[in-house]
Amino acid sequence: MIYTSGFREHVGTVYLLALKQPWIQAMLCGLCLLIYFLTGSILTVILCVGGVMLAIRMAVQYIFEQGIQLGLREDLLDIRNSYMQPGSRSCFWVAELKGSIVGTVGILPCVEEPGAWELKRISVKKEFRGRGLAKDLCKSALEFVARHNVKRVVLFTSMVQTDAHKLYDRIGFKKEEEFVWPSLPARLINFMVFKYAHRNGVMSC
Numbered sequence: 001m002i003y004t005s006g007f008r009e010h011v012g013t014v015y016l017l018a019l020k021q022p023w024i025q026a027m028l029c030g031l032c033l034l035i036y037f038l039t040g041s042i043l044t045v046i047l048c049v050g051g052v053m054l055a056i057r058m059a060v061q062y063i064f065e066q067g068i069q070l071g072l073r074e075d076l077l078d079i080r081n082s083y084m085q086p087g088s089r090s091c092f093w094v095a096e097l098k099g100s101i102v103g104t105v106g107i108l109p110c111v112e113e114p115g116a117w118e119l120k121r122i123s124v125k126k127e128f129r130g131r132g133l134a135k136d137l138c139k140s141a142l143e144f145v146a147r148h149n150v151k152r153v154v155l156f157t158s159m160v161q162t163d164a165h166k167l168y169d170r171i172g173f174k175k176e177e178e179f180v181w182p183s184l185p186a187r188l189i190n191f192m193v194f195k196y197a198h199r200n201g202v203m204s205c
Contacts (some may be wrong), residue, residue, distance in 0.1 A: 001076075001125070002101065002102070002103065002104055002123040003068070003071060003072075003076060003104070003121055003124075004068050004072075005125075006123045006124075006125075006126075007064060007067065007068050007071070008064060008068075009025050009126070010064075010158070011060055011061055011064050012162045012190070013160045014031040014060050014063075014064070014160060014191065015056065015057050015060045017160070017189055017190075017191070018056055018060060018188075018189045019053070019056070021188070021189055021190065022186075023188075024056070024189075025069075027052075028049055028052065028053075029104065031049060031051055031052060032045050032048075034048075035048050053191050058108065059185070063185050063186075065185075066199075071121075073106065075106070075108075075120070077119075078132055079092050079106075082108065083106050083108055085109075086172065086205065088108075088123060089108075089109070089117070089145070089148045089150065090106070090107060090109065090117075091107060091108075091144055092104070092105070092106040092121070093105050093106070093137055093140050093142070095124070095128075095133050095136070095137060097128070101126060101127045102125065102128045102132045102156075103121050103124040103125065103128065103137055104119045104121050104122070104137070105119065105120070105122045105123075105137040105138055105140070105141050106119075106120045106141070107119050107120065107144065107145060107153070107204065108120065110154055112132050113152075113154060114155075115152065116152040116153065116154050117150045117152070117153050117154075118153070118154055118155060118156070118195075119138065119141055119142075119153055119154070119155040120155070122134060122137065122138065122155070122164065124137075125145050129163075134164075134167055135167060135170070135171060138167070139171070141153075142171070142172075142198065143150035146163065151184070152197060152198070153197070153198040154176075154195060154196065154197045154198070155168065155173065155195075155196050156193055156194070156195055156196075157190070157193070157194050158181075158191070158193055158194070159191065159192040159193070159194065165194070168196050172198055173196040173197065173198050174196060174197060174198075175194050175195070175196050176195050176196065176197050177194070177195040178193070178195075179192065179193055179196055180192060180193070181193050
C-alpha cells in the first residue's frame with residue numbers, strides 16, 4: 001500500500017532525530033564510560049553501545065508501525081465507508097497508471113476542528129514523484145470542497161516530510177501551528193507536527 005510504504009520512508013530520519021537528542025547522547029556517553037570502567041574493554045563498549053542504538057532503531061520502527069495501524073483503522077481499511085457515503089461531503093481519489101495505483105488523497109470533515117475539512121492520505125509512489133501527481137490530486141480535492149462551499153481546509157504533517165511542506169506552500173496552504181505529537185515516545189524525541197490551512201479557498205499555481 002502506498003500509505004504504508006510512504007510512511008516507512010521516514011524511519012531513518014526519525015532515528016537520526018532521536019540520536020541527536022541531548023538526553024540520548026548523554027545516556028550513550030554515560031553508558032560508554034560505565035562499561036569501560038567495569039570491563040576495561042573497548043570492544044565490549046562498542047558492542048553494548050551498538051546494541052543500545054539498535055534497540056533505539058527498533059523502537060522507532062515500532063512507533064511507525066503503530067502509526068500505520070492507527071491510520072489503517074482510522075479510515076483506510078474501509079475507504080468506501082470512510083469517504084464515499086451517499087450525500088456526504090467527503091471523497092477519496094487515486095491516480096492510476098496501467099492499472100496500478102500510484103497516488104492517493106482524501107478529504108473529509110476534520111475531527112480536531114469542527115467546521116473545517118481535512119486533506120488526508122496524500123501519497124505518491126516514490127518512483128512517480130516530481131511529475132505533479134500530488135499537486136493534481138490535491139487540486140481535485142480542493143475543487144471538490146469548493147463546490148460544496150467548504151471555506152476552510154486543513155492538513156497535518158510531520159516535521160520530517162520536508163518535500164511535502166514545499167508542495168503545500170505551492171498550492172496555497174500556510175503553516176498555522178506547530179506542536180509535539182501527543183504521545184510519550186514523540187515527546188521524548190521532540191517530534192513535531194505541523195498544521196497547515198488553505199488560504200481563502202484559492203488554489204495557487
